[in-house]
Amino acid sequence: MQLETVAIRAAADRLAERLTAHRRAIHRRPELGYQEHATAAYVESMLDDLAVAHRRVIGTGVVALLPGAGSRSVGVRADMDALPVPEAPGRDGYRSEFEGLSHACGHDGHVAVLLGLAELLASVDDLPLTVALYFQPAEEGPGGGQPMVAAGVLDDPRPEAVLALHVASAHPSGTVAIRTGPSSGSNDTIAITVHGVGGHAAHPDTALDPVPIAAQIVTGVQQLVTREIDPVQPVVVTFGSIHGGHRDNVIASSVTLTGTIRAVHQHNRELLNRRVPELAHGIAAAHRATVTVDLECGYPVGVNDPELTQVVAAAAAAVLGDERVMRVPEPSLGSEDFYAFGETGLPVSMFQLGVADPARGITAPHHSPDFNLDEAALPAGVAVFAETIRRLEQAG
Template sequence: MAVINRIAEFHEDMKEWRQHIHANPELGYDCHETAAYVVEKLKSFGIEQIETGIAQSGVVALIHGQGGDGPTIGLRADMDALPIQEVRDLPYKSTKQGKMHACGHDGHTTMLLGAARYLAETRNFKGTVALIFQPAEEGGGGGLAMCEEGVMDTYDIAQVYGLHNQPSEAFGTFLTRPGPLMAAADTFSIDVVGVGAHAAMPHQGIDSVQIACQIAQGLQMIAARNTDPLKSCVLSITTIHAGSADNVLPATAQMGGTVRTLDEDVREMVIARMQQVAVNIAAAHGGTASVTYNRGYPVTVNHPAQTELAASVARAVMGDDKVTTEMIPMMGAEDFSYMLERRPGAYLFLGSSGGAGLHHPEFDFNDEISPIGASWFVKMVETAQPAG
């Protein structure tokens, strides 16, 4: 293992940073306190070129190498927490009711801060590093907002990389793959309209509840019979709302859910078929249905050359046996996908071994992987842009 010695020396500082961020979680774009803390640390490292307020509370800091002119490499960490009540009584437990870092973004921010400290001290690379601290990954699309505000173009970022902790994987293992890594995440809602009636006289109405149930069954055929078996599609109905009395057939019903795909053609097929299934089933029973489909995060697609570079750096940090580039794609989603649509790069997972899973109220980031992640960030820079 080749964790950088200097980073190992300030591991206790990194724990302090991470636990401070953990105790003070913020949601969505409202990461102003976290951003201020990040800026305070960056300035203490001697980094002077810092821009704040990007996508409301995002931060970009630039470190220029001493190895001569060269391109700019982007390193990204997310800062936002989740609307979950923390249940563990940790010394650094969340101080904000109903908010907690249940996905490890506190750790991601810390790993990038650790890399920033080392890179600012050594500057043993050519060109520039752009440190991207992003708000609103958890459903807010902060990655898209930062791209739309020109982060990639303003700082002339040539390639971009990100890292996410994974408690279900062995400690210190890196996992990734070229091509689709994580799914597109879309949502939908369907409004069903029938005719209300007394529940004892169903023939006098058109039962919106039964229509909704039929639509729910029909939609499952999209994944089971319309999708190529060698491709992936998850269509989950997560809400159905109708009625308010035991003896009344409601005139309307509403349902909604999520669609996850790894292929744009499959995504388009689902959209078209969902409309056909819902509208035609409703019509067959004498009612109507309207579908609202909301495109969310796109597929996270790793670029092959950059994925191999990132994996080779991971091997240098942890050894060949700790790195795989054959990870099975996940049906979760990640708004780093927007950055990978605009620039070549790669996204990796870093195993943290055990404990509660992501988005669980007992989750806590494993501070012991922070020096590993920070070392990987640093070596990405020094390998991609070696000093002349």
């Protein structure tokens, strides 16, 4: 096979049944981060059938290599892990075999697409450049992108760009949605413990109540967000849990807030990570209390390289048609550890592959027990990747 646009789409379409089979095999056996043993073994078995060389990294990660002519190379990444989300009834013949676990974010589809890409590229006569495939564990947590980078997967070969996709239940099946520039939010976690003095609820003057102090911190942070951040640049600080005390008539000695800080611009991320702890200390000090703050930086701001993303958009239009390609107008504050590959300085780009089919009831949001995907969309993902690789080689 020659790596040409018409041939690419036809070859991807011929893989439809194989892609569905891959997706369903993986869907039956969902595994959490760094527990993807059966998934990694399945990937390796399929790569062996294609005579594609591969190696293990960071326990359950797999790197496959399809050698090409010359010294240039491109990387493509797919995440493999599932979620601790029970699966809703349905999916007869391929529903999750593990109670309480499911592929509620579509990573089974991601792996299927990457295996399909491996099969398509393995059939190409004289592949024009080397393609590295990164089957990554633990995107849902605790994170596998940065550990794969630290393990040296980008060192040999050194790709000139890294691509990825994410299935999207918000878009019609077989469409592609693309955004240039800031695309997804950073994801940092914060725990703030307010230390007071416990006592009797009837005599607050003899205690130092941390509850109203914690409440002021929560509202103060929201004021910080609206007063110190450019209002057209999305950020969010959400406190998802508040824990303190155990009885109605006892003043607690401490209260702990835990939350997430997210931004789609690095300068806002840095500002919030500095100002939220400052504000917490300041409010506590004003009431003669103290706080301890534990801030853990997580996934990075996700930025799609403009030039690379334009190549992806043109490739999608070529194999799917202009009418099947849409632009995403705003970034999401959801986070994605794929962008750890971009923190190395490499151009990266992730596109969304629509998988919704309202006629069949496939519309549920990600991380829902009802989440599902239209498998007919999977060949489009393979075709967009292959056409992008072809165009990157031609761009020289």
